Amino acid sequence: MLQTDLDLLILGGGCAGLSLAIRLAEASGRCRRVTVIEERADYISDRSWCFWRLGPHRFEPLVARSWSRVAVRSASQAVTADCARTPYQLLQAGAFYDYARHVIAGSDAVRLETGVSVTGIPVAVAGGWRVETSTGVLTAAQVIDTRPPGLPRSGNSTLWQSFFGQELVCEQPVFDATCVELMDFTDAVPGAVAFTYVLPLAPDRALIETTLFDPHPRGPSDLAELQRRAVERLCGDVPTRVVRTEAGILPMGMARDPGSRDPPGRGYLRAGLMSGAARPATGYAFQRIQHWADVCTEALRCGQMPRGHKPDPLLTRMMDRLFLDVLRNQPERGAELFLRLFGGTDMRRIVRFLSDRGTLLDRAAIVASLPPGLFLRQLLRPPQRDLAGA
Ligand SMILES: Cc1cc2nc3c(=O)[nH]c(=O)nc-3n(C[C@H](O)[C@H](O)[C@H](O)COP(=O)(O)OP(=O)(O)OC[C@H]3O[C@@H](n4cnc5c(N)ncnc54)[C@H](O)[C@@H]3O)c2cc1C
Structure with a gap:
């Protein structure tokens, strides 16, 4: 069996790759030789991550702003909701990248190689994977690939x-x-x-x-x-x-996780925005990536296989799907629906639902705030054929 260079190779040092690397740099357990390959030579503050604060979290010192009120409005109506108990927080990507680089620099187990890109399709070899990069070939027992698996396309x-x-x-x-x-x-x-x-x-x-x-x-x-x-x-x-x-x-x-079309094989996992991290109803992924990084790191530290993003519960998937289908078919009703949702539901219920912590009562309150006829009609419509693999 091939003696690999690395225990773990992380492809892509963005939010998901660095979130995992931070945790492994703090304590790597049995995953002692880890490299992150990132094609950007330099990090710039290229995005603003916002999320609802549900409790203390590891990035608290990096939070740039925290708000206790949010508004939803149209030309004729406005709803302002108090979210003081679960403030809406902003983390600038630049602060996150700096923090990740700092933590990784202090680790013997994890290395970050910037300005290096994956150039070939990773190949399974005895004992792991062989990955061609712009600076040479690396072999690793496990690969976590956080690169986007494809470009955004209509129908996907x-x-x-x-x-x-x-x-x-x-x-x-x-x-x-x-x-x-x-x-x-x-x-x-x-x-x-x-x-x-x-x-x-x-x-x-x-x-x-x-x-x-x-x-x-x-x-x-x-x-x-x-x-x-x-x-x-x-x-x-x-x-x-x-x-x-x-x-x-x-x-x-997403009609189907693009990464699942060609599961590369044992010891190779896809993660990140287009591989199950994004919540369908919002497109948000930051907190879900943090949760995944916690779970996946725990498995790797114990010498287990890496864990992927957990699928949402069936009820959440059904509710998100129905809501998105309504928006897709009747976009002109979007403003009215969001105004009703935020105007007619306790903000704590909305935040829990959007942050994957919704209870049955939260879901019921959300459903009750929306016009039933519109959603029933959507349920009775024949399934759409233009979504690849839907
Ligand atoms: C502008 C913006 C704002 C967002 N705001 C929010 C928000 O407010 N709240 C929220 O929850 N979510 C938000 N998101 C969604 C999501 O949280 C982010 O997209 C997040 O960065 C996804 O993490 P990721 O690791 O999957 O992808 P990325 O962070 O994009 O990381 C992928 C990495 O792979 C690297 N890469 C690609 N190809 C190669 C290659 N061949 N070789 C080596 N490296 C490669 C890229 O350079 C990149 O660094 C936002 C997204 C964007 C773009």
């Missing part, structure tokens, strides 16, 4: 959440820094659920993000004009300066 997900955001500094105070505009549906877009997301970082500084839930993935150039209009509406005549941009396309209800 019920909806894609595409967004383009700009962090702006204004010459005068413009924003209410105490309240996140979670979904502002003022600028409607025919055929899509479209809204502006505003994270107010200070009265004169905010991340303003144009977001679309749409069957087709959209790039920043598709969203630029909507973004320009949103900034004009929110900032009026006040001069603004763009200090940072970010963009993303998140899956909302």
Whole structure:
């Protein structure tokens, strides 16, 4: 049997790869030789991770902002919800990457190699895997692959959440820094659920993000004009300066985990955003990746096989699926549905549901806030044929 260079090779040092590496760097147990391969030569603060704080967590010292109020609004209606018990928190990716690099630098077990890309398809060999990289060949007993398994494509997900955001500094105070505009549906877009997301970082500084839930993935150039209009509406005549941009396309209800189409084999696991980490109803993945990293690290430390993302409970999957199908077929009802949800349900119930901690009562309260006829009609519709593998 081949004596491998490594116990574990992690492909991709983004959120999932580094989250796992941080934990193994703290205590590696029986997984003593770990390398993370990341194609970026340098990390920049390329994304803003937000999540609801459900209790103390390891990234507390890195949290840049925490809000106790969120708003959902349309041109004619607004709902503001108090979330003081489960504040909405912001972690800038730059702070996370710095922290991960710092922890890994202090470890004898884990190495991070930046500016190195995986160049070939990993091949199973006796005792593990052989992976070609831009700086040579590595062999490892186990591989965790966090690279996106493919590009976002129409038909691979019920909806894609595409967004383009700009962090702006204004010459005068413009924003209410105490309240996140979670979904502002003022600028409607025919055929899509479209809204502006505003994270107010200070009265004169905010991340303003144009977001679309749409069957087709959209790039920043598709969203630029909507973004320009949103900034004009929110900032009026006040001069603004763009200090940072970010963009993303998140899956909302992948037809099938692309990684599961060709399970590479024993000792090779796919993880991350497009391999089961994203919650279909929101596209959010940060907290789910942290939970996965805890569970997977525990297994690796004990010398067991790595664990993948756990599928959601059946009821959650059914509720997410039905909600996304309704949004896909009747996007013009999106604003009304989210206003009803946030206006008619205790915020603690919504947060628990969205953070994978929902009880039966939470689910019942959410269902009760929404119009039953619309969802019943959706249930009676024939299944859609344009979702690959659905
Ligand atoms: C702008 C943005 C904002 C987001 N905001 C939120 C949020 O507020 N809340 C939330 O819960 N989720 C959010 N998400 C979703 C999710 O949390 C992130 O996408 C998260 O980064 C996913 O982690 P990942 O490890 O799967 O992917 P990534 O973090 O993208 O990591 C994949 C890594 O693989 C590397 N890679 C790719 N190909 C190769 C190769 N051939 N060789 C070596 N390395 C390679 C990439 O460079 C990258 O570093 C956001 C996503 C984006 C893009």
